[in-house]
Amino acid sequence: MKKHQGIGPFKSEKKRRRDWRLDDKSVGARFLEMRYNEYENSIMEEEKNDSDPSADGSDHPTSQEDQEAISTAGKVIKCRVFSEFLGLYLCAAVAWEAGKPLVIEEVEVAPPQADEVRLKILFTSLCHTDVCFWKAKEQTPLFPRIFGHEAGGIVESIGKGVTEIQAGDHVLAVPYGECKNCRHCKSEESNLCDLLRFNTDRGVMLNDGQTWFSKNGKPIYNFVGTSTLSEYTVVHAGCVAKCNTEAPLDTVCILGCSICTGLGAVINVAKPPQGSSVAIFGLGTVGLAAAEGARIAGAARIIGIDSSPSGFEEAKKFGLIEFLNPNDYDRPVHEVIAEMTNGGVDRSVECTGSIQAMMSAFECVHDGWGVAVLAAVPNKDDIFKAHPVNFLKGRIVKGCFFGQYKPWTHLPALVDLYMNKKLKLDKYISQSVPLMEVNKALDHVVQGNSLKCIIRFAE
Secondary structure: OOOOOOOOOOOOHHHHHHHOOOOOOOHHHHHHHHHHHHHHHHHHHHHHHOOOOOOOOOOOOOOHHHHHHHHHOOOOEEOOEEEOOOOEEEOEEEEOOOOOOOEEEOOEEOOOOOOEEEEEEEEEEOOHHHHHHHHOOOOOOOOOEOOOOEEEEEEEEEOOOOOOOOOOOEEEEOOOOOOOOOHHHHOOOOOOOOOOOOOOOOOOOOOOOOOOEEEOOEEEEOOOOOOOOEOEEEEEHHHEEEOOOOOOHHHHHHHHOHHHHHHHHHHHHHOOOOOOEEEEEOOOHHHHHHHHHHHHHOOOEEEEEOOOOHHHHHHHOOOOOEEEOHHHOOOOHHHHHHHHOOOOEOEEEEOOOOHHHHHHHHHOEOOOOOEEEEOOOOOOOOOOOOOHHHHHOOOEEEEOOHHHOOHHHHHHHHHHHHHOOOOOOHHHEEEEEEHHHHHHHHHHHHHOOOOEEEEEOOO
16 A cells, blocks of 8 residues: 555655654643544554555556555545644535535545546635535525535546546546537537536436445535545546646646636637727636736727726736726616727626626627627526617627636646746635635635635645
């Protein structure tokens, strides 16, 4: 069995023992020592019982990733991330009820089936979509559940039929898949894969309709086919993107959802001409990524619209200098924008999911050529309303998921753009916390005082 070092939170035995020599024999200290001793004994027992990965007679040493794959491939895994600080096993953050704090639980993760891969998650980021479905207000509730859908990790094992990924590969897990075989995947105009389309209601495996997470025999549902708030997770092979092994996973993991959603909504869908004007509704992570896309496309004027002025200061760091707060006016904001821009902007992008903002985004574009792009997910019962005359006058409304990016086809290139300093990602990251502080990260997102908060599994 492998020694617990390198990947994961485990240090060398000497370093761990030095950390755990506690002189203070308080109840808390004795409790932590007891936890550590239990952990150390369990490791020794596992090492005694497990077979040597090199027992096949090979003299070649295996990498740590290969050792891990050898010892766990094809088996049910118990997620056991040991926190030296708490003396507890931190495994997966489970939402047992809507809106209640996530609970750190030891869970079992089934091995991958055909066309699936099992990942060891190293870093994940919370997104507003996680929060919306955790609250389950005006969304379909499904609990217990493990959230998380933008992450970076390492392939632990692969299922039957997976040929383009192998154990040890560095990958991004994303909720938008690419089977490569359906009409959408073969089209350059769509990323809406028939098989792996973004689905918030399904919480089970595609192969057999069962969950891959469980605790004491009780199923725990997945979220959008990823569930990255777990040390290990299983995803369809089409929902991962293999990336440069030199890329820092704690940064590029944020390409798994919101950054691509905003960036691609402008570059791939709105396609503003050089020197055009663009209005961005909502200045969260998606909106700021959309503003970045407008800048890259060469827009001459970018207007940020948000009802929370506190976001304006943060947006200035991303190059935005013109802002509107709809609450400052006694008339519809689309009329204000039309007056400011001599009839309307050339392009607009809606990044909040507010149905009212969506209609304003459509109504603020110029007649004859204006294009509005809806990039955020609304409440399930919302209905978009517009007067037919607006369409007759040449205004266009489009929508997209994930900025029309495909994980296999496009994400590796975006990672390379970051590595070549042509795409800035670090500025989106506001905080980084260990898994045991996941509820603190959730609070940051709910309160709106964080763009991206990275959750670390490796300490």
